[in-house]
Structure formats: structure tokens, C-alpha cells
Amino acid sequence: MVREILIVFAALFCEAGEARTETAQKAVHLGNLIFTDDVLFTVSARSALQCASQCLSVKGCLTFTYTQPSSQSTSCRGHTSVMTSDSTNQTAPGSSFYSFACDSSNLQTEFVLYQNARIRHTNLYVVNRPTLDECQAACITEPQCRSVDYNPTTLHCNVQDVTPLDEPDKWQLGGHDYDYYQRACA
Numbered sequence: 440m441v442r443e444i445l446i447v448f449a450a451l452f453c454e455a456g457e458a459r460t461e462t463a464q465k466a467v468h469l470g471n472l473i474f475t476d477d478v479l480f481t482v483s484a485r486s487a488l489q490c491a492s493q494c495l496s497v498k499g500c501l502t503f504t505y506t507q508p509s510s511q512s513t514s515c516r517g518h519t520s521v522m523t524s525d526s527t528n529q530t531a532p533g534s535s536f537y538s539f540a541c542d543s544s545n546l547q548t549e550f551v552l553y554q555n556a557r558i559r560h561t562n563l564y565v566v567n568r569p570t571l572d573e574c575q576a577a578c579i580t581e582p583q584c585r586s587v588d589y590n591p592t593t594l595h596c597n598v599q600d601v602t603p604l605d606e607p608d609k610w611q612l613g614g615h616d617y618d619y620y621q622r623a624c625a
């Protein structure tokens with residue numbers, strides 16, 4: 440199966456005054472459909488970007504479909520899971536499916552920094568007292584690695600296979616010495 444994915448836009452995720460940039464990717468092979476699995480909300484939206492912002496503002500929203508307003512369907516539908524070719528669906532012309540979940544094949548070697556942020560208790564493993572470069576290098580060699588929490592004082596390095604979109608309740612801003620680095624997604 441050809442899985443054509445396009446980068447469409449970045450949207451802001453705001454929590455406790457901090458902003459995160461996330462990229463949603465359009466899965467062309469899931470076009471002209473809406474899905475009934477794991478629906479978190481259905482609202483109207485004026486654009487795919489507005490629908491993306493809505494998804495990022497609702498805890499647990501990982502994917503969404505945006506349907507052109509000319510269609511009968513509600514235009515913005517958020518989901519807690521990634522849809523596949525087995526997902527329960529209905530035909531809805533003008534719909535596009537977008538995902539904030541990054542495919543491992545799209546993960547980059549660059550990181551985006553979020554200061555005084557971390558994800559609690561979701562480590563793949565801990566690296567002992569590395570430099571920041573060594574901590575990030577450990578992540579890059581791990582195909583599942585999405586992010587690291589790094590404490591520049593204690594040199595703690597937590598290698599993680601999740602982002603705050605996967606673990607919204609474990610995302611912690613402030614009150615600790617960690618910085619959060621998320622692998623960029625092409």
C-alpha cells in the first residue's frame with residue numbers, strides 16, 4: 440500500500456501559557472471518508488487549520504478529519520487513535536484525514552526544545568549522566584524514540600517513545616529542572 444503523507448501546517452498547543460508547535464500530516468489514502476471509531480468530538484470549523492487547533496486543545500486528540508463545508512457532514516471530527524484501512528468509516532466527499540502522530544519513517548535527527556517541561560514516568564530507558572548531545576544521540580539510534588527529558592544539573596536523560604499528545608496527563612510544565620526535547624517530524 441502506498442502511504443502518501445503531506446505536511447500541511449503547524450498549529451499551536453497552549454497549556455499554562457506555554458506554546459508547542461505540532462505538525463499534522465495528511466494521509467491521502469484515507470481521503471473522502473469519515474470514521475466512527477474513537478470519536479472524541481464533532482464540531483464545525485471554518486478550515487482544516489481551525490480543526491487542527493481544536494484537536495490540539497482537547498486532551499487526547501491525536502487525529503482529525505476536516506470536511507469541506509459544502510458537504511452534509513459536520514466539518515471537524517477529532518479522534519483518540521490513528522485510523523487504518525480496517526477502521527469503521529462512511530463515505531464523505533471532501534473529507535481529509537490528518538494525524539499528529541508521527542510515523543517513525545518521518546522522524547528527524549533534529550529536536551525541538553521546550554524548557555522546563557517533561558513527561559513523567561514514561562521512559563523507554565534512562566541513560567546515566569550523558570551530555571545533552573549523548574542523550575539525544577541515544578534517542579536517534581532508537582527507532583521508537585520520540586523525545587527525551589534532560590536535566591542539565593543532574594545529567595538525567597530519559598529516552599521516551601511518547602510525546603505530550605500520547606500522554607497529555609503526564610505532561611508537566613515547570614516545577615522541576617528538566618527540559619523536554621521532541622524529535623522533529625518531516
Ligand SMILES: *[C@@H]1O[C@H](CO)[C@@H](O)[C@H](O)[C@H]1NC(C)=O
Binds near residue numbers: 472523526527
Ligand atoms: C472502510 O470501510 C469498508 C467496509 O465497511 C472497508 O472495507 C474499508 O477497508 C474501510 N476503509 C478504510 C480506509 O478504513
